[in-house]
Amino acid sequence: MTDTETFYAELQAFAGIEVGKPMFGPDLVNAPMIRHWCEAMGDGLAIYIDAEAAAASAHGGIVAPPTMLQAWVMRGLEGLKGRPDSPYSDLLNKLDAAGFSSVVAVNCDQEYERYLRPGDALSMRTTIESVSAEKKTGLGVGHFVTSRQSYYDQHNELVGSMVFRILKFRPPAPSTGVPAGASSRPKRPRPTPTDDGTFFFEAAKVHKLMVQRCADCGYYQYPPHVACQQCQSYSVVPTEVSGKGEIYSFVVTHYPQVPSFHYPLSVALIQLDEGPRMISNIVGTDPSELAIGMGVMVSFVDCDDELTLPMFTVVNR
């Protein structure tokens, strides 16, 4: 078994088990909370707020909006004090510890057996229905966790249920730190080196920044060419440069997002001190803080086992 398979097997131990004690609504279903909900939602349906109209309706009296189901057992400020002691919390904690620390709700399906009325006393039981295998998603690698909440009244009769699916995923690395989390995303696209340009990528592997220099006139040029762009000499020689320069121009890409890159992505045109300009990424600085003219220094980023690329970090000059 791989580590992933072992972890998945451990997660499966949670599937199908009921979670802890039932939770009880702190308040009976009541008209003031219904009215407050309707006011906030802008819901003016008479059966929720007008006793007379509600009595004349098919509902026979004030009822709570059925979509309010979950609200009756919400933990309120208690919910901020952390997860309650339960297998569901254990499962989430286990996913957190494995790096799947971010959460996003994916689906919510509610079914209503009957409308609730003031005076109803609600309780809720939760079952973990399933935990998926590790999945690649647009947000990152993660596991889908599906739980079912069943709501009962004071007579222990089912009044409604909810199936809730979340994705627990590994958050993308912050845009300022390229290598972190790199293993969780697809590899960067491979360069296709030409005969003229292979030296550039070979040099990067040993953390050297090299461009061509003309042996006859001394002109530095990048990207590589067969001949010197100034004097047409064929004696263009790969030569190491200082790696110092400044931001000539830049853009920050937010969209569309290619999975192998971190966003927002700073793409800059670097004016090297030796003369040529080079397109690369700026790393280590929040994109919102970049400005034209900032001094930069080359910094080699090992994207994966096969690929090292020169990128640039902002420096004081």
Added chain:
Amino acid sequence: MIAERIVATTRSFESVGVGDELPPLVLPMTRTFILATAIASRDYFEGHHDPDIAIRKGSKDIFMNILTTNGLVGRFVTDWAGPDAFLKRVSIRLGAPNYPGDTMTITGKVTGKDDAGATVDVELVGANSMGNHVTGTVRVRLPRAPDEAGAEVVP
């Protein structure tokens, strides 16, 4: 604004047809709205009221909570259906968050009718400037039209 959308009498099962479009519901996402709905649903998660904490947790700003998505989707259908309708199921898929300053517009239409239970399925989309906040289906039971003798048939 509310009164214009809400129908005072309930649509009968017979009166609606597959393909009928519901009146759109346009919802400006003010900070007040996001906060008021979160508190009304007893959801004190900081991401729904504290911009500093929301941003620190990786969000752009505070964002509307899911209980409110359910509430608004229900309202979208009952505003159209009327007071004697019964919501049976709200099934939603969540997408782009609702941030302050954005506007969500819910549109939808009748996509199915089940004669046995007098239920109607409404498929809906709640879209904002970033895409779909919510897509889903709501099943609602409608009263049957009065029969020839004039008596309403109890569903």
